Each structure stands twice: as C-alpha cells, then as structure tokens.
Amino acid sequence: MPIMTYLEAIADALKLEMRNDPSVFMIGEDIGTYGGAFKLTKGFIDEFGPNRIIDAPISEAAIIGAAIGASLNGMRPVVEMQFMDFITCGFNQLVNVAGTTAYRWGIGIPIVVRGPAGGGVGANPFHSRNSEAWFVQATGLKVVCPSSPSDAKGLMTAAIRDNNPVVFFEHKGLYRKIKEEVPEGEYIIPLGKARIVQEGRDASIICYGSVVHMALEVAERLQKEGVSIEVVDIRTLVPFDEETVLASARKTNRVLITHEATLTGGFAGEISARITEKAFDALDAPIKRVAAFDSPTPFAPTLEKAMLPNAEKIEKELRELLQY
DSSP states (O other): OOEEEHHHHHHHHHHHHHHHOTTEEEEESSOSSSOOTTSTTTTHHHHHOTTTEEEOOSOHHHHHHHHHHHHTTTOEEEEEOSSGGGGGGGHIIIIIIIHHHHHHHTOOOOOEEEEEEOOSSOOOGGGOOOOHHHHHSSTTOEEEOOOSHHHHHHHHHHHHHOSSOEEEEEEGGGTTTOEEEOOOSOOOOOTTOOEEEEOOSSEEEEEOTTHHHHHHHHHHHHHTTTOOEEEEEOOEEESOOHHHHHHHHHHHSOEEEEEEEESTTOHHHHHHHHHHHHHGGGOSSOOEEEEEOSSOOOSSHHHHHHHSOOHHHHHHHHHHHHHO
C-alpha cells in the first residue's frame, strides 16, 4: 500500500470519485488554477477541466446554494471552504436549506462541504475554529472529523456517495504531519462507525480528530508504567456510534473525553450525557473532559498552546481519573 499524507489521502479519494462518477464535481474559491489554499486540488483542473473544478466568487452562500441546486438536478457536488471558519457565511444555505430540504421533500441532497479546520498552526482567530458542534444540532446533516490518512480517504469516499448533506472537517495541522499506508483504489469506511485505535482495560479516552494522536501519545507513556488505556476514535459525530462508546465505558469503567473544540457546548458534553444515561452503573469515577478554553484561538503561539488541549493536559486529567 502507498504511504500518503492526510492531505494526499483526501485528494486521492476525490480524484477516484471524480473519475468513477461524472456527476461528481468540485466548487470553491481558488481550487482550480491556484490548486486550493493548501494545494489539495493541485493539478485537478488539468485532469478534469474548468467545468468540473469550478473557481467560484468569494461567496460561501452562493457556493453552497449552487451546490444544493446542482444536487437537486442529479449532480454530486463537493464544496471546498477555503477555511471552515467561513462556513458561517453559508450557514443559512447549509442548515436551513440543505439540511431541511431533504426532510421536507423526502429527497436526497448529496453534497459534501469540506475544508481545513482547527488550530495549532498559528493561523489566527479567523482561521482556526473547530465548529463541528454547530452542525450536530442541525438535523439532516452528517458530520465527519477524520484523524488519519486512511480514515480520511475512506470516509471521504463514503461522504461523496451518501445521499445526505455531509460536513467534512479536515484538521489543517494533520494535512502534512501525519503519514501512513493507505489502501489503493476504491476504499470506503461507513459513516457512523467508531474505531478502537488501541485496546485497553484501565480507562477509555473517547476522542476524534487531532487529539486522537495526543491520546495515543499519552497511552504509550502510561503503558510503560503498566497502565492500559483504550483509545476510541468516534470518526463521525453524526451518525454517532453510541454502541462502541458505551461498550468501551463498560469495559474500562473510567472515561475521559477530549476534543480540540471549545469545552462549552462541545460534543464531549453529548458523549458524556449518553454514557451517564446508559452506562452510569459501570462507572467507577466521574467522566472527565479535556477541551479548548472558551475563547477565540489566539494568534500568539504561546497563548494558542495554552488554550488548546495537548498530551500533557490529557495525561494530567487521566492520572487524576485513574486515582479516583
């Protein structure tokens, strides 16, 4: 199997789907001649042409609206947000129109809205938001947050083929940092299926996106002390694999939930509530959460580091959990 970065794996999935299905096309800002802000679509226009790699004006509302219209006419658009922060400019089209029309009309709206999200790279408050929790409550949308190249490829393929609108968050800090073997050719990971990244017995870390790698770092440290940590990557927030998460909680009896998004209103609260409601009798300690401070992401590297979760913060809270 070829070794790919997170970015290359997403690009591979997009190319394969565009080659296999002429109804798939891409639309976004600077994705054609320029090749995208992060060069993810570099060379796409040479292979697929300007009718399938469409450079759009700077209007997220127009871009998402055009994609919805195209989907209603048999196309399968993939929309790139230059940064996922700017999805707010198309919020009405995505939440009120795409998410609701499929329900009201009883038809599919097969669009994928994807792009770079997350902090840790000094990209300032307007380019670093983790906004996935906004869309969890927007019924009708599916929400995906992959943590690895192989997951990114498999989940992107599934997202494009899904008949529902999918919001696909790609952590920009992982684009070129993470490499691994990725299956060649067609590769699909079903939406709504979590992955046990590492088996364990003493506590569970439930996570997704960038913090999966922090969780594995902590688990490796504690393993040297004879402590066995289970790491569960939920992969998709909607649909949510409740069964796998509850099984892990019942197995280890201690749970820490972590994500890079801010604490208040973050998806960790929903996961915690599900475990408390349905597996409370299995818990030997209160559930802990590690997330970003309730603040815009600072530009200064020292302040950004202080705000965001990291392996040290996760380890500190996990040790407290184990000693409870």
